[in-house]
């Protein structure tokens with residue numbers, strides 16, 4: 001057993017230290033999950049639904065505690081952290097309605113009756129990144145449990161505290177032992193064991209594209225089911241006929257929320273040439289007003305980056321690039337980085353192409369719809385994006401043309417738990433959330449019953 005210090009990214013002070021799972025403990029936990037599967041699968045849909053509703057209620061009762069824990073562990077603003085804990089509550093509540101509705105089909109066939117059944121996969125391994133520890137955990141474990149699977153979940157090494165607490169709250173709500181376990185530890189030890197252990201039947205991985213590729217290749221060995229939610233470099237496309245004031249006022253939070261550590265961050269802003277200068281004027285005003293401060297402050301809009309390493313990585317993108325303008329950030333202790341705006345001349349520079357995962361945005365001008373779509377699609381990623389225009393036909397044409405999984409028109413919001421979420425191209429494979437999420441956690445079995453003697 002080894003220990004890891006958990007640091008507060010806003011102060012660099014130790015919050016606590018936690019025990020990391022080693023390989024043997026990981027195997028024991030997977031064994032417990034496999035054993036608990038028989039119990040959990042036998043719980044009637046009505047009772048499974050009731051337990052998940054109770055889990056949702058208990059999470060709701062602990063909203064403030066979970067939120068404060070996230071502020072301390074991850075540097076999220078208190079407003080965001082409350083939303084995130086509320087999202088776990090809501091996702092659990094939404095999928096608590098699923099066990100009683102997870103029905104198969106009766107398909108007309110000759111000579112008998114044909115029925116399909118959705119059956120649980122078994123043990124599901126969920127691997128979570130550090131940027132949204134609570135929501136991303138919930139998007140995996142809530143539908144997985146609702147479909148009758150047991151879950152082992154590995155939080156990111158840097159941000160395990162809320163996930164550990166969520167597992168305790170699950171037990172408090174009455175989930176049987178072994179049904180939902182959280183295993184803090186190194187990715188290469190705990191996470192990789194989910195890939196190699198035969199009892200784990202599916203891996204849900206959210207994280208970097210490079211690691212996602214390795215996970216997928218590893219899972220191929222056992223033809224293990226895999227869902228990948230990976231990186232992004234989403235475009236915020238602003239046409240001259242849009243409400244420029246609104247588009248500019250909301251552009252900072254579309255990329256700097258969570259200090260830009262958001263897979264859906266609109267980190268490329270494409271502006272129609274005729275509106276470029278006016279947009280930049282409005283955008284600069286909005287960026288300078290963006291409140292970067294102690295994340296525990298009720299009015300904070302952005303906190304620090306997660307770690308010194310992340311700050312160095314983000315900084316490498318701006319070291320030798322001319323900066324158009326920046327917002328402000330506190331000085332002194334903490335992994336602070338100011339909101340930073342770059343102007344790209346032709347979209348070929350590294351900052352424009354790569355996922356920075358920090359509060360840095362590149363702005364590029366375009367001429368007309370076709371060029372906007374071409375630039376937006378000129379990326380290996382395809383996760384989300386926004387389109388600002390008052391022309392409804394154009395909004396739909398561009399939305400159909402942009403190769404990403406979650407788009408918004410005259411809005412920057414990408415994620416609702418009742419709508420599907422996931423990426424095109426190298427942003428991932430499979431979909432999470434939405435009405436069909438349980439299918440990704442079920443096998444579909446077909447049974448034919450002959451009725452003729």
Ligand code: NAD
Nearest residue numbers: 128129130155156187188191192207208211229230231263
């Ligand atoms: P990461 O790939 O470094 O780590 C993700 C998780 O994988 C962590 O829990 C880590 O411990 C674990 N891991 C590391 N090595 C492993 C191994 N050998 N085997 C198994 N697991 C291993 O990613 P990160 O830096 O934590 O997160 C940032 C990335 O996540 C960004 O690229 C971001 O875009 C992406 N992300 C995507 C989404 C989405 O929904 N598409 C959401 C959030 C974050």
